[in-house]
Amino acid sequence: AQSVTQLGSHVSVSEGALVLLRCNYSSSVPPYLFWYVQYPNQGLQLLLKYTSAATLVKGINGFEAEFKKSETSFHLTKPSAHMSDAAEYFCAVSDTGGFKTIFGAGTRLFVKA
Amino acid sequence: EPEVTQTPSHQVTQMGQEVILRCVPISNHLYFYWYRQILGQKVEFLVSFYNNEISEKSEIFDDQFSVERPDGSNFTLKIRSTKLEDSAMYFCASSPGQGQGYEQYFGPGTRLTVT
Numbered sequence: 001a002q003s004v005t006q007l008g009s010h011v012s013v014s015e016g017a018l019v020l021l022r023c024n025y026s027s028s029v030p031p032y033l034f035w036y037v038q039y040p041n042q043g044l045q046l047l048l049k050y051t052s053a054a055t056l057v058k059g060i061n062g063f064e065a066e067f068k069k070s071e072t073s074f075h076l077t078k079p080s081a082h083m084s085d086a087a088e089y090f091c092a093v094s095d096t097g098g099f100k101t102i103f104g105a106g107t108r109l110f111v112k113a
Numbered sequence: 114e115p116e117v118t119q120t121p122s123h124q125v126t127q128m129g130q131e132v133i134l135r136c137v138p139i140s141n142h143l144y145f146y147w148y149r150q151i152l153g154q155k156v157e158f159l160v161s162f163y164n165n166e167i168s169e170k171s172e173i174f175d176d177q178f179s180v181e182r183p184d185g186s187n188f189t190l191k192i193r194s195t196k197l198e199d200s201a202m203y204f205c206a207s208s209p210g211q212g213q214g215y216e217q218y219f220g221p222g223t224r225l226t227v228t
Contacts, residue, residue, distance in 0.1 A: 034216065043204060043221035044156070090156060094215075099169040100146065100158040101206075101217055 002027045002093045004074075006104035014112045019063075019078040021107045023091030026072065032094040033074045034101065035065055039087045047089075050074060061085070086111045115139045117220035119205050125226045126195055134190045134223045136205030145188045146206040146217060147180065149173070156204065162188065163211065195227045 007022040025031050035047040048059025055067045065076045076089060091104040118137045126132050138145050147159040161168040162180050179191045188207075192199055202224050206217040 036219075044219040046216055046218075049216055092156075099161045099211060100171075101148075102158070103156040105155045 002031065002095050002102050004033075004091045004093050004102065004104040006089075006091050006107050008107050009105065010108050010110065012110040012112060013081045015083055016080050019076070019081045019085065019109065021076040021089050021091075021109065023065075023074045023076065023104060024072050025074060025091075025093050027093060033065075033067065034092040034094070035059065035063070035074075035076050036090045036092060036103075037061075037087050038090065038106075044090065047076070081109075081111045083111050083113065085109060117205055117207055117218050119203075119220040119223050121223060122221065123224045123226070125228065128197060128227055129194050132192050132195055132225065134192075134203050134205075134225070136188045136190075136220055137186050138188055138205065138207030139209075139218055140186070142207035142209050142218070144168075144208045144211045144215075144217075145180075145182070146208075147190045148204045148206065148219075149201040150204065150222075151198075151201045159190070159203075161211075168211070192225075195225075197227050200225055200227045 003026045005024045033050040036044040037047050038044050047063050048057045050057050050067045058064045063078045088106045088108050090106045092101045120135045145162045148156050150156045158171050160170040160174045177193050181189050202222045204222045205220040208215045208217045
C-alpha cells in the first residue's frame with residue numbers, strides 16, 4: 001500500500017533562508033506524488049505534483065521538489081523563505097487505483113523575521 | 114478559475130443530531146471525494162463517489178455516514194447521529210478523471226463542531 005512519511009512535524013527557518021521539507025514515500029508501483037499547502041483556517045492548495053514526466057518539479061510560489069527513486073524521497077525546497085510561506089505543508093501520494101489521495105502527517109513551517 | 118465550494122464554512126451541532134455538509138464540485142468533474150482532518154492531525158480519506166455510486170470508502174466511513182449527489186451540482190455528506198469525535202474539518206474534492214496523476218481539487222472545508 002502507498003504511504004508517505006514527513007520528517008519533522010515543525011520546521012523553523014529565518015526569512016531568506018533555504019526551506020527544506022522532507023518527504024519519503026512507499027509505493028509498490030511508480031508513485032504519483034503531490035505537495036499541498038494549507039494556510040491557517042483555509043483549505044488545501046496544490047503546490048506541485050510529480051507524475052513521472054520530470055524528476056524536478058517546479059510549483060507555485062517558488063517551490064520545487066525533486067523525485068529521487070533511489071532514496072524514495074520527494075523533498076520540497078524553496079531557495080529563500082518569505083514570511084508568507086508560513087503554513088502547514090502536506091506531502092501526498094495517489095493510491096494505486098487513483099481512488100484516493102493519501103496524506104502525510106504534515107509539517108508546519110515557521111518563518112522568523 | 115473554477116473551484117470547489119463548500120457550505121457552511123462552520124457548523125456547530127449537538128451530539129446525536131444529523132448534519133449535512135454541502136459541496137459544489139467543479140462543473141465538468143466526474144469524481145467526488147470527502148476527506149476529514151481532526152484538529153492537529155493528518156487529512157484522512159473518507160469516501161470516493163462516481164456515477165452515483167461509492168467507489169471506495171475507508172473504515173472511518175461507517176453506517177453513520179452517507180453521501181449523495183441529489184442534483185447535477187451538489188455533493189453532500191450526511192452524518193446521521195453526530196458524535197463528539199466527529200468534530201473535524203471536512204474537505205470535499207473533485208477530479209476530472211480517476212487514476213494516478215489526476216489531481217484532486219479541494220474545497221475550503223467545513224469546520225464541524227459537535228458539542
